[in-house]
Amino acid sequence: MVDVIIVGAGPSGLSCAIEAKKAGLSALILDKGSVVDYIRRFPSNLIWFSTPELLEIGGVPFVVSTVRPTRIDVLNYYQKVAAHYNLDVRSHDALESVKRAGNTYVITTRGNRKFETRNIVVATGYYDHPNRLDVPGEDLPKVFHYYTEPFAFFGCNVTVVGGRNSAAEAALDLFRHGARVTLIHRREKLSDGVKYWILPDIENRIKAGEIKALFHSTVQRIDQSSVLVDSPNGRHEIPNDYTFVLIGFHPDTEHLQRWGVEVNSETLAPVFDERTYETNIRGLYVAGSVVAGKFNNKVFVENGRLHGQVIISAILAGRR
Numbered sequence: 502m503v504d505v506i507i508v509g510a511g512p513s514g515l516s517c518a519i520e521a522k523k524a525g526l527s528a529l530i531l532d533k534g535s536v537v538d539y540i541r542r543f544p545s546n547l548i549w550f551s552t553p554e555l556l557e558i559g560g561v562p563f564v565v566s567t568v569r570p571t572r573i574d575v576l577n578y579y580q581k582v583a584a585h586y587n588l589d590v591r592s593h594d595a596l597e598s599v600k601r602a603g604n605t606y607v608i609t610t611r612g613n614r615k616f617e618t619r620n621i622v623v624a625t626g627y628y629d630h631p632n633r634l635d636v637p638g639e640d641l642p643k644v645f646h647y648y649t650e651p652f653a654f655f656g657c658n659v660t661v662v663g664g665r666n667s668a669a670e671a672a673l674d675l676f677r678h679g680a681r682v683t684l685i686h687r688r689e690k691l692s693d694g695v696k697y698w699i700l701p702d703i704e705n706r707i708k709a710g711e712i713k714a715l716f717h718s719t720v721q722r723i724d725q726s727s728v729l730v731d732s733p734n735g736r737h738e739i740p741n742d743y744t745f746v747l748i749g750f751h752p753d754t755e756h757l758q759r760w761g762v763e764v765n766s767e768t769l770a771p772v773f774d775e776r777t778y779e780t781n782i783r784g785l786y787v788a789g790s791v792v793a794g795k796f797n798n799k800v801f802v803e804n805g806r807l808h809g810q811v812i813i814s815a816i817l818a819g820r821r
Contacts, residue, residue, distance in 0.1 A: 502617045503529045505816065506608055508596050509624035510536045512558055512579060512802045513789030516809035517622050518588045519559040524813050529618075530588060531610060533595030537579045539628035540572065544670065545650045547572040550696055555803045558582060599760050606784065620816050623757065623771075624788040624808075627750040627797050634662065634746055638723030644744045651678035658740045660685060660728050662720055663747040665692045669703045671745055676712050683713045683739055685720060685730060694798070720744075751795045760785065770794030777815035778808055786812045 504526035507514045514530055515537075521528035532538060549556070549570045553563035556575065561582045565574045583590055595611045599621070608616045631646035633639060648671040657680050661672045664686035676682045684707070691700065706712040718732040727738040754764045754771065762780045763772035771787050771794070773780045778787055789805040790797045 502605075502619075503527050504618065505529075505620045505622060505813070506531065506606075506616060506618040507622045507624060507788075508532075509626060509789070510534075510583075510590050510592070511539060511624060511626050511789060512537065512556070513805040513808050514622070514624035515579060515583055515588065516558045516806045517624065517788055517812055518590075518809075519582075519586050520809040520813040521816075522586055522588070524817055526813070526816070528589065529616060530590045531594060531596050531608075532590065532592055533611070535592045536583050536590055537576060539626055540575055540579070542628065542647060542649070543572050544648050544674070545572065546674070547670070549575055550666075551801070551803055553578075556806070558806050558809075559586060561585060596756075604784070620784050620786070622786045622788050622812055623791060625753060625756075626790050627752040630751050630753050631746070632748045632751055634720055634748070636720055636722055639746065641723060641725070643725070643742065644723055644746060646746050648674075648745055648747060651675045651680060654743055655679035657681065657742040659683070660720075660739065660741050660744045661747060662686075662745065663749075664688055664690075664695075665747075665749065666695055666699065667747040667749075668745075669695050669699050671747055672712055673699070673703055673706065676706060683715065683741075685715045685718050685728075687717070687719050689716050750797060752791050752797070754794075757787075762787075765794060768794040768796060770796070776811075778812050779815060786815070788812060 505521045505528045507517050507530045510530045510532035518528040518530050553565055553570050557563045559582055563578050597611045598609045600607045604619055606618050651674045659675050659680040660683050661668050662685045672682050672684045707714045715732050718730050721731055722729040723744055728741040729738050754769050757771050758764050761782050771780055773787050788808040790800040793800040
């Protein structure tokens with residue numbers, strides 16, 4: 502019997518385990534990847550928007566020599582925090598099924614391990630589920646929904662679809678490493694939420710014609726050597742070797758619904774008590790970005806890391 506089982510080893514999941522340990526509760530974290538696995542899959546040279554103190558968990562200082570940490574800085578920090586607290590993280594062993602027996606949940610993992618608990622915290626995030634264009638050709642091998650690094654695309658015609666941070670940073674990185682980049686965005690301009698040091702850079706590259714931008718435009722079809730686009734100038738094809746569809750992510754709510762959690766059909770957000778983060782299923786809590794559904798720009802590491810203290814306080818109150 503484990504007091505709390507946490508699904509997801511991201512910052513919010515780690516913070517829940519840390520708060521449980523501080524409260525004298527046993528806690529187990531299950532993850533189908535590694536600790537903060539979604540951050541590991543971020544672009545290789547990503548610089549974080551937040552400053553280090555806004556990413557700290559467990560009272561462990563996050564010290565770097567720059568104002569904003571890199572992807573590697575953040576990975577090292579969270580993995581060291583997990584080691585510092587000696588958290589019981591079962592990496593690469595995803596939750597497979599949840600069955601309820603009275604007030605107890607019986608959990609089976611993909612590795613066929615079984616655990617019992619009265620409290621589950623779902624902190625699964627959304628990074629495993631990229632939004633799609635749902636157009637012909639999107640499943641071709643030349644189409645990617647994640648961006649890591651530019652070097653394989655030197656000298657190629659590359660289309661980047663999107664208008665927020667991921668698309669803007671990928672377009673700039675690809676351009677600076679020798680790709681011929683076309684940025685396609687359905688709106689009239691890039692998002693105002695693009696990082697303030699990125700936005701003028703990409704706007705200047707577009708103005709200079711170094712990155713071609715098609716606004717008020719949508720992709721209709723992706724072929725082996727071209728992309729068919731609807732733009733204000735009509736429908737036309739542009740040369741294309743590779744396409745990056747970087748239009749955001751959405752949460753996986755299927756497992757929550759399978760366990761009986763109510764999910765808002767419009768927002769894809771689970772129904773929960775905002776005072777405790779407990780769902781309509783007793784003993785089942787949500788933490789981190791999954792609480793916001795498809796509006797994942799409302800919950801970041803900066804505020805999701807605070808959910809753990811609220812949830813563990815609620816669990817302790819229920820034991821009294």
